Amino acid sequence: xxxxxxxxxxxxxxxxxxxxxxxxxxxxxxxxxxxxxxxxxxxxxxxxxxxxxxxxxxxxxxxxxxxxxxxxxxxxxxxxxxxxxxxxxxxxxxxxxxxxxxxxxxxxxxxxxxxxxxxxxxxxxxxxxxxxxxxxxxxxxxxxxxxxxxxxxxxxxxxxxxxxxxxxxxxxxxxxxxxxxxxxxxxxxxxxxxxxxxxxxxxxxxxxxxxxxxxxxxxxxxxxxxxxxxxxxxxxxxxx
Numbered sequence: 001x002x003x004x005x006x007x008x009x010x011x012x013x014x015x016x017x018x019x020x021x022x023x024x025x026x027x028x029x030x031x032x033x034x035x036x037x038x039x040x041x042x043x044x045x046x047x048x049x050x051x052x053x054x055x056x057x058x059x060x061x062x063x064x065x066x067x068x069x070x071x072x073x074x075x076x077x078x079x080x081x082x083x084x085x086x087x088x089x090x091x092x093x094x095x096x097x098x099x100x101x102x103x104x105x106x107x108x109x110x111x112x113x114x115x116x117x118x119x120x121x122x123x124x125x126x127x128x129x130x131x132x133x134x135x136x137x138x139x140x141x142x143x144x145x146x147x148x149x150x151x152x153x154x155x156x157x158x159x160x161x162x163x164x165x166x167x168x169x170x171x172x173x174x175x176x177x178x179x180x181x182x183x184x185x186x187x188x189x190x191x192x193x194x195x196x197x198x199x200x201x202x203x204x205x206x207x208x209x210x211x212x213x214x215x216x217x218x219x220x221x222x223x224x225x226x227x228x229x230x231x232x233x234x235x236x237x238x239x240x
Contacts, residue, residue, distance in 0.1 A: 005220045007032030010081045012074070014064050014121055015091030017044035019190030020140060023208035024088055025049070027216050029056040033086065036077045038062050038121075064091045064117035074124040087125045088138040088215065089118040089162075094192050096151045107154050114158035119165065126178070133177035136219050136226075139166040143186045143238055146231060159184075170228055179226040181218045185211050186233040204236040 011028050015021035016037035025035045025048065035057045039045045045059035058080075062073040077084060093113045095106055122137055129135025144152050145159040166182040173180065187198065189205040198205075211232060218227035 004031040005223055006086070006216075009085035010034045010036070010077075010083060011086035011088060012036045012038060012077060012084050012121065012125065013088045013090055014038045014117065015089075015140075016059075017041055017048045019090070019192060020185075020188060020208045020211050021088070021090035022048040023212040024090060024138075024215055025057060026052065027209070027212040028086070028088075031216060031220075034058075034081065036060050036081070036084075038064065038073065038091075064121055065112040067116075067120045070120040070124050074121070078128060083128055083132065084125045085129075085134065086136045086138070086219075087121055088140075089121060090138075090140050091117045092140060092192075094196075095155050096196070097154065098151050099153045102154045110154050110158050111161075114155075115161045115165070118162050122169070126173070129178045130173065130176050135173075135178040137166075137169065137173075137178065137180045138215055138219075139163070139180065139182045141166070141182050141184045143184055143231070143233060146184050147238070149238075179219070180228060181215060181226060182229045183211065183215060183218070184229065184231045185214075186238050199239045200234065200236055204234055206232060206234050 011033050013021050013025050013035055016025050017039035025037055028035050029052050037045050037057055037059050040063050042061045049057045060073050062069050064070055139162055141163045142159040144156040145163040166180050170180040187205045188211055189202045189207055214230050214232050218230050
């Protein structure tokens, strides 16, 4: 079997302690990628990396909503590993609420985590990628940026924002050798749903591993192509 196109690369995965971020960390490690796992809880990061080994992963505690922390963390990873080839923006929060019930605090949390938490890491890693003429930026969006759903004015707005961000970035960096992958996924069975009502049975949702496989596929079509946008939905649909 030919080696993976990603083998020997280095990656940063945000939101790596659970859900899609954790699954993608494991999928990248299986491709021969060394992964810097970013999250706010060191203990959860270490548990998420169980079985991968110190050579494959390293935990970095960082709040992606804090630009100064992000810049310091990215500089530390580059100093330790030399470069960052892949950034996967997997950190995010979900909230369903009718607009009159959406509080300013909830809106601020949605925006800071989903939008600023994507922009800050991307902006921090991009200069190095542009200087080397190579890189992948993965943006985890949502079907809520593709279709409209009631009670998702706040969440949907943030996912429209990151999708627009990714589309513009694609045209900004394509000629410089940096590729952008945007994943608009349907409901995924992650801890994000714990204690919340769900649009369909969790057994019918996508799994984090399925989303991770789609991301890997998008990055490895060939060394000259990329699937820029992936709409990945459960076969059962989005709502029962």
